[in-house]
Amino acid sequence: MERFELRRQDLSLDDDQQAVREGFGDFFTKQVPSSLVRDAEPLGFDADLWQRVVAMGGTSMGLPEEAGGDGATLVDLVLVAEELGKVVAPVPLVSHVVASRLLARAGGADELVAAAAEGERIVTLALQPVVGGNRQLVPDAAVARDVLAWSGEGLTLHTLAEPAAHVPNQGSTPLAWFDPAAGESALLATGPEAEQLFRTAVAEWKLLTAAALVGIAASALQLGVEFAKSRRTLGVAIGALQGVAFPLADVVTELSGARNLVLKAAWYATHEPDARPELPLAAFVQAAHAATEATWVSAHVQGGLGFTVEADISLFFLRAKGWSVLGGDPGQDRRQVAAALLAAV
Amino acid sequence: MDFSTVELTPEQQAFQQEVRAFLDEIVTEEVHEHERRTGDGFNEAVHLALGSKGWLFPAWPVEDGGAGLDRVCQRILALELLRARVPGITASTTGLVWAAVELSADPELAAQLKPEVAAGRVRFCLGYSDPEGGSDIAGATLRAVRDGDEWVLNGSKLWTTGAHNCQYTFLITRTDPEAPKHKGLTMFLVPLDSPGVEIQAIRTYGGERTNAVYYTDVHVSDRHRMGEVNAGWATLQGPLSAEHGAGRPDDGLSDIGILMGTREFEDAIDAAARWARRTTRPDGTLVADDPVFLDRLGALVVETEVSRVTPGLMGRVKSSLSYIDGIAELIDLVGPEALLAHGADGAIEGGVIDYAHRFAQGTATYGGTTEVFKNMIAQHVLGLPRLSLPGSKQFVR
Incomplete structure (x- = not known):
């Protein structure tokens, strides 16, 4: 591995990227108060909000222009996903954007791609390869009739008459069991190229979910810091005490590293996809860790209050794990990160 | 981007x-x-x-x-x-001190030193920490007393790395013990060949040599004073902020954060990865094929990737602490071979993992402990209130 490569290390956003961040940041902040998140429980889907996300261009922006999209890059998409995570918006945007991109790349029917771009048909992706007739839990499958899945036969589009039944879960996500034998199925693509498309989609899902987890961590941190500034003990704000301040300093450190690793991975995936294919997985591992730590520390800084359902930190704490676990055991990602190093040294 | x-x-x-x-x-x-x-x-x-x-x-x-x-x-x-x-340690401290010399030294002295420093014949070290003070360098007790056109220094400093190879030390002294802590300090560029200066070696188990420097009735001319009398804290801030990585140019041609030991950690990880590809377990299986090994190694690789992109002071903390945790884990993964010294039979790549483990431990202290930086992160990144302690503003002995 070339450790002393002369590459730029520039994380600054250009004007367009800044506009994406601010535009979606304002949108989600205004449209998604915590009351809306609570009202959408336990399913974790708000149909009105979904329509507004569609109107913002959230469902089409990541598709190529010839498929009715704006050709947004993964850098743009991670910026959107972080803003979504900051308010834990109850919309299946990450799965839908990733599955739509896969559908377009794999030659899915034009009408379906167009319906996905317009958010009329929600599509999602089975993140684990299908083995035999085994069912698996698929993110957002409780609101999506269309599930893309990879098996030994190839990449298949599974379509049900109605989305599968929701299974209540800790993160209040629209999780459902996906049964590969149910409904209609159409083989879209086969062979090594199709498998590569599937693996790329899984990496994209992990990258965008990592960005959303960074957003969760950022909001959790903010709640903890605000509490630490105003809550007093022994005559001082508790945030002045190192026992409180240091865990929060650790959180912002882990979170900043996670955010920048997500951006770096998105840059590579956009501009040099073959150079560092393991980076989205590394970013996912770190973001899942940062969100877990941030939400726990923030809840704990708030003491007993942080353990109550009433406190907004509860929304973030329950989703930090509830969203990250959908990607499977990070140990699998760590093994791939190590394998990439072993192949390079 | x-x-x-x-x-x-x-x-x-x-x-x-x-x-x-x-x-x-x-x-x-x-x-x-x-x-x-x-x-x-x-x-x-x-x-x-x-x-x-x-x-x-x-x-x-x-x-x-x-x-x-x-x-x-x-x-x-x-x-x-x-x-x-x-x-490159002495080259680095020389560069840091030069920033202050340029700003605060007598212009004639600076002009005289500049070509010598550039040529490498004159070198500077940092006389910051008192033996009792550690990272609290504004609590310096080494005394400087004016005597006509000269100053007389008495006291000692620890961790003056490179003193035995340098011509001057950039010394923080107490000139007014009655003034508030930060208002009674004065900086000097002290010639290390002055009578009364004694340099003693201190060895670290990271393999480094640093020094204790003792000052006994050391006379230094007022010409070697840096900045105004009792304005030493401002004089010192220039190189200190450079050391803490402030002011990164935005052309992407420098590291994102302050890396403390990440390269040494990566050297050790790379060596362990190559070791895993050529080493078999007693049952004949290749270490590199062991999923448990890969899982644990992958966790360390993620830490180095994160360290490289964690910005500024946060990167300084992240890189050091993840290195200290991670190198211990790496040694467990490799076993006793990892601790064989350079030149020993079976040492891995010249003992690179052994070295990285010993070296790691100092990185949490260099240039200020990680706790000092966590305080700064809490105050400057998060905006948390500063805790007022008896010695925060007053010089407490």
């Missing part, structure tokens, strides 16, 4: 080749052996050779003793110096 490979002009390519060829020639195995033996972070022959090329202060104009390098060539040089493992 840009992580692309920097495209070099033919001149820049030629410069890169020139640097590599020059370093191949001057950074011999003897240089590495000298560094292992002394732990000096300095090699005089190499330092002077770099000075002769203008590469100690590569951005300076040629007529000032620099090399007039553009930002890309500066980055090329910095990466090649790292690749060649050039001992």
Whole structure:
């Protein structure tokens, strides 16, 4: 591995990227108060909000222009996903954007791609390869009739008459069991190229979910810091005490590293996809860790209050794990990160 | 945002080749052996050779003793110096102190020192920590008392790394013990050959040599005072902020955060990865095929990737603490072979993992402990209130 490569290390956003961040940041902040998140429980889907996300261009922006999209890059998409995570918006945007991109790349029917771009048909992706007739839990499958899945036969589009039944879960996500034998199925693509498309989609899902987890961590941190500034003990704000301040300093450190690793991975995936294919997985591992730590520390800084359902930190704490676990055991990602190093040294 | 490979002009390519060829020639195995033996972070022959090329202060104009390098060539040089493992501690402290000399020293003295510093013949070290003080350098007790056109110094400093290879130390002294803590300090550039200066070696198990420096009735001319009397804290801030990594140019031609030991950690990880590819378990299976090994190694690789992109002071904390945690884990993964010393039968790649484990432990202290930086992160990044302690503003002995 070339450790002393002369590459730029520039994380600054250009004007367009800044506009994406601010535009979606304002949108989600205004449209998604915590009351809306609570009202959408336990399913974790708000149909009105979904329509507004569609109107913002959230469902089409990541598709190529010839498929009715704006050709947004993964850098743009991670910026959107972080803003979504900051308010834990109850919309299946990450799965839908990733599955739509896969559908377009794999030659899915034009009408379906167009319906996905317009958010009329929600599509999602089975993140684990299908083995035999085994069912698996698929993110957002409780609101999506269309599930893309990879098996030994190839990449298949599974379509049900109605989305599968929701299974209540800790993160209040629209999780459902996906049964590969149910409904209609159409083989879209086969062979090594199709498998590569599937693996790329899984990496994209992990990258965008990592960005959303960074957003969760950022909001959790903010709640903890605000509490630490105003809550007093022994005559001082508790945030002045190192026992409180240091865990929060650790959180912002882990979170900043996670955010920048997500951006770096998105840059590579956009501009040099073959150079560092393991980076989205590394970013996912770190973001899942940062969100877990941030939400726990923030809840704990708030003491007993942080353990109550009433406190907004509860929304973030329950989703930090509830969203990250959908990607499977990070140990699998760590093994791939190590394998990439072993192949390079 | 840009992580692309920097495209070099033919001149820049030629410069890169020139640097590599020059370093191949001057950074011999003897240089590495000298560094292992002394732990000096300095090699005089190499330092002077770099000075002769203008590469100690590569951005300076040629007529000032620099090399007039553009930002890309500066980055090329910095990466090649790292690749060649050039001992660079004293070069680095000299650069830090120079920033203060330029700002605060008597202009004649600065003009006189500049060509010598550029050539490598004059070098500076940091006389910051009192034996009782550690990272609380504003609590300095080393006393400076005015005596006509001179000052008389009494006291001692620890961790003056490189003092035995330097001509001057950038010394923080207490000139007014009655004033508030930060208002009674004065900086000096003290010639280390002054009578009454005694340098004693201190060895770390990271293999480094640092020093205790004792000052007994040391007379230093007022000309060597840096900045105003009792304004030493402001004088010191220049190089300190440089040491803490403030003011990163935004052209993407420097590291994102302050890396403390990440390169040493990566060297050890890479060596362990190569070891895993050639080593079999007692049952005949290759270590590299063991999913448990891969899981644990992958966790360490993620830590280095994160360290490289964690910005500023946060990167300084992240890189050091993840290195200390991670290198211990790496040794567990490899086993006793990992701790075999350089030259021992079976040592892995010259004992690189053994070295990385010992070296890691100091990185949480250099330039201020990680706790000092966590305080700064809490206050400056998060906006948390500062805790007022008895010694925060007052000089408490």
